[in-house]
Amino acid sequence: MEAGKFGGVALTGDAPSAMLAILEELNWPYSIDRFARCMPHFPVQFELIEIRGCLAQLGFVSQTRLLSLDEVSVQILPALVQVGESLSVLRLASTGLIVAIDPKTGAERAFKRNSRCQIVSFSAQAVDDKVSASRQPWLATTLRRFTPEILVLLGLTAVINTMVLIVSYSVMSIYDKVIPAAAYDTLAAIMFGVALASGFELSFRMLKARLIGRVTGRLEYLLSTAIFSKLISLPIQMITNTPVGDQIGRLRQFETVRDLFAGPFVAVGLEVPFVILFTIGLFIIAGPLGFVPLVLMICYGIVGAFLVGPLRRQNQIAAQKRRAHYQTALETVSNLRLIRSLGCEESWLKQLSAKAAESAKAKRRAGMTQRLLTTLSGAGVPVAGTATVVIGAYEVMAAEMTVGMLIGAMIIIWRVLAPIQQLFLMLSRYAEMAQMMAQIDGMMRLPSSTQVDKGLVKRSFSGQISFDRASFRYQGAPQGTLQGLSFTIRPGMFVAVKGHSGSGKSSLLRLILDLYQPQVGSVQIDGVNVRQIPSENLRAAIGYVPQNPMIFHGTIAQNLRLSAPAASDDKLRCICGEVGLLPAIDSLPRGMDTLLDHARQETLPGGFRQALAIAQALLRESSILLLDEPTKTLDYDLEDALLACLQRRRGTTTIVMVSHRPSHIRLADRVLCLDRGQVTSFDPPTGTGQVAA
Structure with missing residues (x-):
């Protein structure tokens, strides 16, 4: 830095x-x-x-x-x-x-x-501030952080509306006093004052727009950061059971909360108090003309009572159809190669077209109702303006008000009618926004997988892993994936895990990582339940290589440092050399600084991904190393380099490796055999029959 x-x-x-x-x-x-x-x-x-x-x-x-x-x-x-x-x-x-x-x-x-x-x-x-904030609605607490800015915006709006009153009073004075008296000097003075007021209004409007932009950007950052932070801290079952398309669609819906400041919501919210004051002022200045905005609001309310409910339901249906279409499109793009290899493009296109047609039909229905609402709101304002002129003309002819008062009242009435129209147009969005805000607050109140008792903090672990009658079943699965597992892996032991497909090998590793929690029994590290270990400490104590490792958009060095942010450049090169990856990295144009974007990732061999994931796990220098079939895409040289790495760490690092290869199993101290989620044996590879305590 x-x-x-x-x-x-x-x-x-x-x-x-x-x-x-x-x-x-x-x-x-x-x-x-x-x-x-x-x-x-x-x-x-x-x-x-x-x-x-x-x-x-x-x-x-x-x-x-x-x-x-x-x-x-x-x-x-x-x-x-x-x-x-x-x-x-x-x-x-x-x-x-x-x-x-x-x-x-x-x-x-x-x-x-x-x-x-x-x-x-x-x-x-302060700790007290954090506790009190966690008990209150998250969105309300976040918005309160902008209280000074909101007060400034209200003050700026008050000044802008005061300028409108000054202009209105000036016009009224010109018609009632200046014109009858032919007072040219007074007219010049008034015009100078109006120009000055207009200049102030313009400058304050620019300042207001700038402040709204800054608040909007800050709110967008806080909202997106908090939602994603909460999302990645939720229990993994809550995330994996929902389709990716639905999750992305819901996150995109959460972004609509930004309209509180970015859209017309903030403008209407700031103008509503002054609409009320202006209406009261109309009653004082122009008598019956004050009834015009009141009648318009009543008419808008009646129309809204009939249209807003159906429009809201139509918008919900359109959103559901849109999510279904997006999910199908995402699935199509993700599996495009498979679809082409199976030759089912035509049937898949029919399915996608049907979803697109349903989405378009639902959107068209909601759009028709929205356009009707917009048309009625657009018709209401000119009708109200005409009514103001007609009623005012009668008042002028009856000598109840002057022409200047009528013109001044017209300036104010247009200022009142515009926010009322915007308020009416947004009636259909208020319920949606309220529901979305409630969903965000509900999401923020969900328990996080990282919310544990911080009293049991261990900074280092010897690497002992114990399963005590642990049973686990995925949500919706007909039977348990793991059933009554009980065994202990001593510190520094090399354990190979084997079993048929679906026997629970990968699930066993995920339970050690606390990605999933057993419904019965417990998983312990050094005698401490993993659910009582803060996630930061647990993840630091375990290096993990999944079956299908992912590469993130970024440089090779950045991907490596995801597991060890403090690693130096020399450390990165040392580990990559140990796993046999350094020659491939040095052959790239920018070496460690090569950007692995989507196009570059498509050209990488599977062995490069796997070796990079192994290097990530080794960079942590953790006391426990979990490997889920790490050699399935490695060539012979990379596989030999990996086995050499494991041999060097034997006795100092607890190694649990899922593998079927006899050459790997012979290296292990013990072999854990799984069949239908149960331990059938936990013996040395020679098969002596000895069982670990």
Whole structure:
């Protein structure tokens, strides 16, 4: 970070140095693993918003203030100040003044002390705050973080509406006083005032739009980060039992909550209090003209009572059909090679076309109702405007109001009618938004697989693994996958697991990892139930190579550091050389910095993926190593390199390897045989009949 790079990616600007300076000011206990895990995986930029996000992951809260240097107090330090593209760290100088420091050089920066600018302060979140926040609705708690910005937006809206009143009163004065008196000087003065008010209104509108944009971006980041953070912490059964298409569709629906600030919701919400005030003002200034917006609201309410309910149901049906179509399309793209090899393109296309037709039909029905709602709302405003003119004309002819009062009332009435129309158009969305917000709060209240008793924290493990009458069955499965397993693997033991397909070999490894939990019995490491071990410690103690390893978008070095963020470049090369992968990496154009995007991954041999996963597991230097058929795609050279790695770790690392190859089984200290989820033997490979205690 100090060199302006992270994970091989160049980070420009003051932000990297500023973040390190803030962590130093906060006396954060140094942990390169935690620091690396809070950083974006593949950052395209690193600015103030990324600093706030990373520090939030480390348990610090940030708050934005609009202050000058003279107004900054020591209590809000440490803090950052942003002016243009530059970031400065605020510190207390020996003179007793708060000064802006260049985070790269440590030199004081010239700064106008009386000019206000954006200042972001950081502090540690108290435990009581975390507990109270966890008991409250997550979305409401998140929105309360923006209370200062919301108050500023309300203030800006009040100023903008005050400018409208000034313009309305000025027009009324021109018609009632200036024109009859032919007062040209007064007219010039009024026009100057109107121009000044219009200029202020324009500047405040621009400031309001900028603030809404900043709040929207911050809210989008917090929402997406929190949802994905919660998603990856949920018990694995809750995720794997739902189709991928449905999960993606639901996540895309969650994004609609951003419309609270990004769409017209925030505009209407800010204008509603002033609509009420303007309506009261109409009654005071123009008498019966105040009934016009009230009648319009009543008419909109009647129309909404008949149309909003059906529209909501049609939107729900359309969303269901769209998810079904998306799921089929995703399945088609994922299995395109298989579909072509089986020659079933025509039948698959018919299925996809039927889903697309159902989705389009449901969308058309919802669209027709929405267009009817839009048409009626569009007709209501001009009718209300015409009614205002007609009623006002009668009042003028009856000498109950002046022409100036009528013109001024018309300016105000148009200001009132526009938010009412928008409010009516969004009636169909309010129920959807409320339901979506309730779903988000419900999701955030779900128990996480990582929410365990932190009292039993073990930083290191000897590697003993024990199963005590453990039984496990996948949800919806007719019978148990594992049934009454009881055995103990001593520290440093090399155990080979074999059995027929479907006997539960992979499930056994997943229970050790605590990816799944047994319904009966327990799995223990060093005598401690794995469910009582914090996930961070458990994962650090276990290296795992799955049957079908995945490669993530990023460089080779970044993929390797997913398991060991603190690993140096030399360490990466050493491990890759040990597993026999280094020659293949060095043959690539950029070596360790080669980007493994989708196109590159398609050209990689299966052995490269498998060897990369083995290197990831070995980088952890953990006391337990789990391998699920690690050699099925390896060539002879890579397989020999793997077996040599395992031999070097024999006695110091507990190794559990699923394999059927006799050459692998002969290397093991014990062979665990599974049949239909039960242990049939746990003997040395020579078959002496000895059973481990």
